[in-house]
Amino acid sequence: MKLSEIETPAVVVDLDIMERNLAHVAKYAQDHALRLRPHTKTHKSPIIARRQLDLGAVGLTVAKVGEAEVMMTAAPDDLLVAYPVIGHRKLERLMALAGNTRITVAVDSVVAAHQLSDAAREHRREVGVLMEVDMGLKRVGVAPKDAVAFTRSVLRLPHLRYEGVAMYPGHIKMMDETGMAAIRKLSGDVESLVDDLTAAGLKPPIVSGGSTPALYHSHHVAALNEIRPGTYVFNDRNTLELGSCAMKDCAATVLCTVVSTAQPGQIILDGGSKTFSSDRLATGADAGFGELIDAPEAIFTKLMEEHGFVDVHRCHRKFEVGEQVRVLMNHVCVVMNLHEQVYGVRNGVVEEVWKVEARGKLQ
Numbered sequence: 001m002k003l004s005e006i007e008t009p010a011v012v013v014d015l016d017i018m019e020r021n022l023a024h025v026a027k028y029a030q031d032h033a034l035r036l037r038p039h040t041k042t043h044k045s046p047i048i049a050r051r052q053l054d055l056g057a058v059g060l061t062v063a064k065v066g067e068a069e070v071m072m073t074a075a076p077d078d079l080l081v082a083y084p085v086i087g088h089r090k091l092e093r094l095m096a097l098a099g100n101t102r103i104t105v106a107v108d109s110v111v112a113a114h115q116l117s118d119a120a121r122e123h124r125r126e127v128g129v130l131m132e133v134d135m136g137l138k139r140v141g142v143a144p145k146d147a148v149a150f151t152r153s154v155l156r157l158p159h160l161r162y163e164g165v166a167m168y169p170g171h172i173k174m175m176d177e178t179g180m181a182a183i184r185k186l187s188g189d190v191e192s193l194v195d196d197l198t199a200a201g202l203k204p205p206i207v208s209g210g211s212t213p214a215l216y217h218s219h220h221v222a223a224l225n226e227i228r229p230g231t232y233v234f235n236d237r238n239t240l241e242l243g244s245c246a247m248k249d250c251a252a253t254v255l256c257t258v259v260s261t262a263q264p265g266q267i268i269l270d271g272g273s274k275t276f277s278s279d280r281l282a283t284g285a286d287a288g289f290g291e292l293i294d295a296p297e298a299i300f301t302k303l304m305e306e307h308g309f310v311d312v313h314r315c316h317r318k319f320e321v322g323e324q325v326r327v328l329m330n331h332v333c334v335v336m337n338l339h340e341q342v343y344g345v346r347n348g349v350v351e352e353v354w355k356v357e358a359r360g361k362l363q
C-alpha cells in the first residue's frame with residue numbers, strides 16, 4: 001500500500017527516522033554509560049518496546065499498571081512503574097506480573113510504600129523501589145531535604161528492595177541559556193541529594209531521570225546513571241519548538257484529508273480533537289494545533305471533534321478537496337493514545353502496521 005492509499009486520519013511514522021532516533025539514543029546512552037529505561041507512554045506498543053530492548057535498553061518504563069500488562073508482550077527483564085500505584089486491585093495486578101519480570105515502583109509516600117510492601121508480602125515477592133524526589137517540577141516527589149528520612153521510613157518495610165532515586169526534570173523545557181542554567185542547577189542538586197543519601201549509608205545504586213527535551217544533556221548531570229526518555233522515539237512539534245530536535249528528526253505525523261474548502265481562506269481537515277487532542281504547545285506560544293509540513297504558513301487555528309480548521313490565507317497555493325496533508329502534531333504521546341494503529345512508512349510505501357496496544361490503558 002502506498003502512503004496515498006492510507007485511510008485518513010491516520011498516524012504515519014517514517015521508519016527511517018524512527019530507527020535513527022532509536023539507534024542514536026541507544027548509542028548516546030552507551031557512550032555515556034547511562035542505563036536506558038525508555039518510557040513507553042509515547043509509542044504504547046510492545047513491538048517498538050522490543051526494538052528498544054534489542055538496542056540495549058535495560059528495561060522499560062510505564063506509568064500505569066494497564067500499560068505494564070501490555071508491555072509484558074515485549075518480554076522485558078525489567079519494568080519500572082514511574083507513577084504512584086495506589087489501591088489494592090492495581091497492586092494485585094502488578095504482583096501478578098512480578099513472577100515474569102523484575103518490577104520496580106517509584107514511590108513518594110509511605111502510604112504507597114506500605115501498600116506495595118503489603119502486596120509484595122501477600123504474594124511472597126520482593127519489589128524494587130525508587131524514591132521519587134522533586135527536583136523542580138513540583139508534581140510528585142519528596143523534597144530533597146526529606147529524602148534521607150523518607151528513604152529510611154520506606155526501607156523499614158519488608159519485601160521492598162532499595163533501588164535508588166528517581167526524578168523527572170519536566171520543568172526543564174527550552175534548550176536555550178535558561179535551560180542550560182537549569183541543567184547546571186539540576187546537576188548540583190542531584191549531586192547534593194546523592195551525597196546526603198550516601199552520608200546516611202543509603203547510597204542510591206540507581207539515579208534515574210532524563211526527559212526528551214534535556215536528553216542530550218543528561219551526561220552533564222554528573223550523578224545521573226539512568227535516563228527514561230519517551231518522546232525521543234518519534235519527537236513532535238513540542239520537541240522541535242523546544243530546540244531539542246530538528247524537523248528531520250520528527251518521525252510521526254498525522255495524515256489528513258482536506259474535506260472542505262467551502263469557506264474562503266480556510267480548509268477543513270478530517271481530524272479534530274478526537275485525532276489531535278487539544279494540547280497546545282508546551283512553550284505556551286499560541287501557535288495552533290499542529291504544523292502542516294508542506295504548508296508551514298498555514299495556521300491550524302481550531303478543533304471540533306472531527307473537524308480541523310486551518311487558516312490558509314497566507315498560503316501561496318490552493319488546496320483541493322480530497323488532497324492529503326501531513327500534520328506534525330504538538331504532542332505525540334496523547335495523539336498515539338487516540339489512534340488504534342500506526343502506519344510505518346518507508347520511501348512512500350507502508351511497510352508495517354502496528355496496533356497501539358496500550359492506548360486507553362489508564363487504569
Ligand SMILES: Cc1ncc(COP(=O)(O)O)c(C=O)c1O
Binds near residue numbers: 212
Ligand atoms: C516519570 C516520567 N519519566 C519519563 C518521562 C519521559 O519524558 P519525555 O516524554 O520528555 O521523553 C515522563 C514523561 O511524561 C515521565 O512522566
